[in-house]
Amino acid sequence: MKHYIDKIKKIELNNIIYFFWGIYVLANFLGMVGIICANDICLISLKFVRYICYLVFALKICYDSRKDKKISIIFIVLFIIAIMITVFAKNNGIICTFIMLAALKNLDFDKLIKIAFKIFSVAFFITVGLTLLKILPNWEFNRGTLTRYSLGFDYAATGVSVYLVTIMMYFYIRKNNATYMELLVLELINIFVYRYTDGRLGFVLITLILFVQLLSKFEFIINTFNSKFIQKLLKIICHTLPIILFILYHLLIIMYANNSPIANKANKLLSNRIKLTYQAYRNYDVKLFGDNIKWYSWAGYGYSETDDDFTYNLVDTAYSRIIFDYGLIFSALLILGYREILIKNYNQKNYWLLFVIIFVLIWAFLEPIILNLGRNAFALALMPLLEIGQIDLSKKEKNNAEQL
Numbered sequence: 001m002k003h004y005i006d007k008i009k010k011i012e013l014n015n016i017i018y019f020f021w022g023i024y025v026l027a028n029f030l031g032m033v034g035i036i037c038a039n040d041i042c043l044i045s046l047k048f049v050r051y052i053c054y055l056v057f058a059l060k061i062c063y064d065s066r067k068d069k070k071i072s073i074i075f076i077v078l079f080i081i082a083i084m085i086t087v088f089a090k091n092n093g094i095i096c097t098f099i100m101l102a103a104l105k106n107l108d109f110d111k112l113i114k115i116a117f118k119i120f121s122v123a124f125f126i127t128v129g130l131t132l133l134k135i136l137p138n139w140e141f142n143r144g145t146l147t148r149y150s151l152g153f154d155y156a157a158t159g160v161s162v163y164l165v166t167i168m169m170y171f172y173i174r175k176n177n178a179t180y181m182e183l184l185v186l187e188l189i190n191i192f193v194y195r196y197t198d199g200r201l202g203f204v205l206i207t208l209i210l211f212v213q214l215l216s217k218f219e220f221i222i223n224t225f226n227s228k229f230i231q232k233l234l235k236i237i238c239h240t241l242p243i244i245l246f247i248l249y250h251l252l253i254i255m256y257a258n259n260s261p262i263a264n265k266a267n268k269l270l271s272n273r274i275k276l277t278y279q280a281y282r283n284y285d286v287k288l289f290g291d292n293i294k295w296y297s298w299a300g301y302g303y304s305e306t307d308d309d310f311t312y313n314l315v316d317t318a319y320s321r322i323i324f325d326y327g328l329i330f331s332a333l334l335i336l337g338y339r340e341i342l343i344k345n346y347n348q349k350n351y352w353l354l355f356v357i358i359f360v361l362i363w364a365f366l367e368p369i370i371l372n373l374g375r376n377a378f379a380l381a382l383m384p385l386l387e388i389g390q391i392d393l394s395k396k397e398k399n400n401a402e403q404l
Contacts, residue, residue: 020057022119023053024050025115025119027046027049027053028374029120030042030046032162032375034153035137054100070390072388072389073391074387074388075387078333082095084289088287089287089292089325091292094326101383113173113380114173117169121170124162124163128151128152128159130152131152137152149196149197159199160193160203162375164202164206165377168209170186171210171213171355171356172352176217183210183213187207191203200271201270201271202366205363209359237342238342238346240339242335242338242361249274249317249319253320273365276315276316280320289327290324290326291325296313296314318364318365318370318371325368341357341382341385344384356378
């Protein structure tokens, strides 16, 4: 009887955690809506909601630790590093993320993604719809003769970013069950969003994702994918991609500093991201546990590039942003962590999640989302890493008792 009572309690607790995960996702989404992010009271309220979620997740960790007397070495190491980053960089974001990963690691990953997908997709279309009806403001961002629109969000690039992560979740959930009509409609929406936001790189990545999903419906493509050559190539990619992308971006920065034509073209393609990162490396020191840097972007501001009263100071690319925010040690562990997750999903033949993580790593060239659970729910894929090197404390207690 006690076993069943505990089982019922566990189910109820998990449902509560799923609920607060949804609240957390919604709070982060609302923080990207223009009219809300421009209101200090709204921002404080959303921050309060997020901290309530963190408290609930922390209580979940305490509850799990009483029931399951296991602890992993990597968990202890990462927790210590997170504390160091919080102290030295005055950045509590990493400890909050750590709490969430630890609290959610025993829950159904697919269900967590489905909850985030429903919230993002519904909230996205409501926001854009209300903006087109002129109920929400559609801020303009001018770049020479080009005018970009926010579609109700805090910046023009935010709209395409939200749609991109929604498409990634759709890709993972629907897999090759997506119909041709669904893929066509989603691409038409992509064109519509691009038309308003001019989010070129996001538009290309969304098109690529939908194209891969389209190819998965053809049997000869599946047979080719399962061939020894492609599988061997995919295995190599899983072992090297995060490290290669990390090194490649910093190599481009070095080349840009030396006025390389290739780096200059890459910088133009990436909308000056290489230039801005190069400037950040010149202005700030690289530290072991990160730094408390005040980043400023155009988000929330209607702007023209000729404005002189605003200083743009932002590193958009995740591969450098994690170094500034979290330091060298954590950055190296995070890159290796993504490598480990790629290898794990390849070995388990979980190809759909594997491809999504690859898309996330490519997306990381554009935005610092590699560990942002509020905007990238697939960072939850890192949860299994917290169980590496587990120690069963109950066995140790039993052995000590027998020795006594």
